[in-house]
Amino acid sequence: MSSPADRRTFLKATVASGLLGLTKPASTFAAAPAAPAASTDWLEAARAEIPALAGTDYFQTGAFGPSPHRVMERTKALLDLQNQCPAHPENIGQLKDAESACRRLLAETVGAKPSEVAMTANTTGGINTVLWSIDWKAGDEIIIGNQEHPALLLPVYTLQRRFGVVMKMAPVDRPEDTVDAVLQRLTLRTRLVAISHVSRGSGQVLPAVALSRALRERGVPLLLDGAQGPGNVPVDFHALGCDYYSLCGHKWMLGPKGTGALLVREDVLAATAVSWTGSGAQSSMDEEGHFEWQPDARRFEFATRFLAGLGGWHTALQWLGQLGWPRVRARMDHLSAYASEAIRGQKGLELISPADPAQRNGIVVLRMPAGFKATELYDRLRQQDRILVSPVSQPRDLRVCLHFFNTEAEVDRLLARLKVYCG
Ligand SMILES: Cc1ncc(COP(=O)(O)O)c(C=O)c1O
Secondary structure, three states, X not given: OOOHHHHXXXXXXXXXXXXXXXXXXXXXXXXXXXXXXXXXXXXXXXXXXXXXXXXXXXXXXXOOOOOOHHHHHHHHHHHHHHHHOOOOHHHHHHHHHHHHHXXXXXXXXXXXXXXXXXXXXXXXXXXHHHHOOOOOOOOOEEEEEOOOOHHHHHHHHHHHHHHOOEEEEXXXXXXXXXXXXXXXXXXXXXXXXXXXXXXXXXXXXOOHHHHHHHHHHOOOOEEEEOOOOEOOEOOOHHHHOOXXXXXXXXXXXXXXXXXXXXXXXXXXXXXXXXXXXXXXXXXXXXXXXXXXXXXXXXXXXXXXXXXXXXXXXXXXXXXXXXXXXXXXXXXXXXXXXHHHHHHHHOOOOEEOOXXXXXXXXXXXEEEOOOOOOHHHHHHHHHHHHOEEOEEOOOOOEEXXXXXXXXXXXXHHHHHHHHHHHHO
């Protein structure tokens, strides 16, 4: 494994040779700012802000996004302020201001209204809020995708055990067939469809707009598991058309670990029952037990929460916005294309994630040759090469998450090691 200094030299050389530049035709990146040769300085400066990149090829953003220094600094500063006197109204006010700023900027980033955003600690929390909002009866049905994370599977299995809910799985492997696959499984007992927006195991992107429209026409609510969404693919909550979207700050948005949000469409708020609840979810309450919920999605928030982390997430969103989302996206698209091509060109490897530019995103998945186990290669790459990838559900599949800060040189190193290990 090369030293950080070697890597820096390599990165500079790569920048100089134009490899880090946007090598696609200009029209493909119409939204990105013009990129003169020197403009890749932004990338090197941004990489220098992320400590996890020093000495490691980091391809695990889909598990845990590596935060830049400024996110940790903002979080720490808020924790310091809070702990000078946690109960002081001024400190509480500043922490609440940090939360409001995060809510506003997140809403703007994902095309929601601030009033539609409930801050959570993770994607799983938002999924549970929606799943437990339904008054399930034995025989009621829920449709999920066939590539779901335990974050959705376990709550659904729990509904099966607790209430006799019937789970149906729709294949999502071919996006062109997904809407039909879901509709074929709909019955009058279907209470909810819950599917990943972007599959963590294959990088497939759900045809969310078409699915939302089809379900809306049939009066069935749709929850999207957006853990692998915002920061990886563009997300416009209203344009997607789903009822609920659960996401986290700690993956592709590079926020502190333990930050998330549930988006709840304004027109389904009143019909979405509150299950887990406590102090803060109410706007008023008296001694006799009369109370009103918060008028917006804040009714799904309660109790003491990680407000300093939300301040850090706000900083992460600001940073990504300053780097420029179009530039960040263009670079991710370029890297994803670069890696996909390289995988397809390497004997023995198979590209599992979409090659189609319209579908491609930061999740690139490759299948090892028969006889190799992804978990063993994951260990080997991590221990011997300090290359961090993720084994995913299929035993021969390795996930390579590419954010804007990754480089072609890192992709080359990974594939070179795989060539050595898998021959
Ligand atoms: C598709 C999907 N859903 C949910 C989760 C869980 O995310 P969180 O830890 O934010 O609940 C993950 C994490 O990898 C995921 O990939």
